[in-house]
Amino acid sequence: MELATFGAGCFWGIEAAFRQVEGVVDASVGYMGGTLENPTYHDVCTDRTGHAEVVQVTFDPARVSYEKLLDVFWQIHDPTQLNRQGPDYGRQYRSVIFFHSPEQEAAARAATATLQASNLFPRPIVTETTPASAFWRAEEYHQRYLEKRGLPICHI
Secondary structure, rough: OEEEEEEEEHHHHHHHHHHOOOOOOEEEEEEOOOOOOOHHHHHHHHOEEEEEEEEEEOOOOOOOOOOHHHHHHHHHHOOOOOOOOOOOOOOOHHHEEEEEEEEEEEHHHHHHHHHHHHOOOOOOOOOOOEEEEOOEEEEEHHHHHHHHHOOOOOOO
């Protein structure tokens, strides 16, 4: 099993999307990339801790490639929005790929460059690619949030 970690706005919908991918064994929501140890949702929402809301994906590389996970990541959010997705704004909602190996870093940078060159988006890609750091699992009520409530997507 391998890990992949992505930030793409509100983590509830991102988690639900990755759970649908064949070969994904688990997906957990949490926080990464900040300075405060063991942050809470309320800490992160202050936009002062530096954390991003993320989904940490556990996947079987024999069943799904990291590149396929990157494809899903690009499809489920707007990577041209700086610190914002839909109605959510703040650094915690940034577009970010946290890589766990040199191979993931290379794949993420190559995918970003390919997407930028494709001109699919009218604005530049602002997605950060940065080394994974401590993953702080979000409170239990955030895990599988949409599934627990019978919601297909995040609602405004």
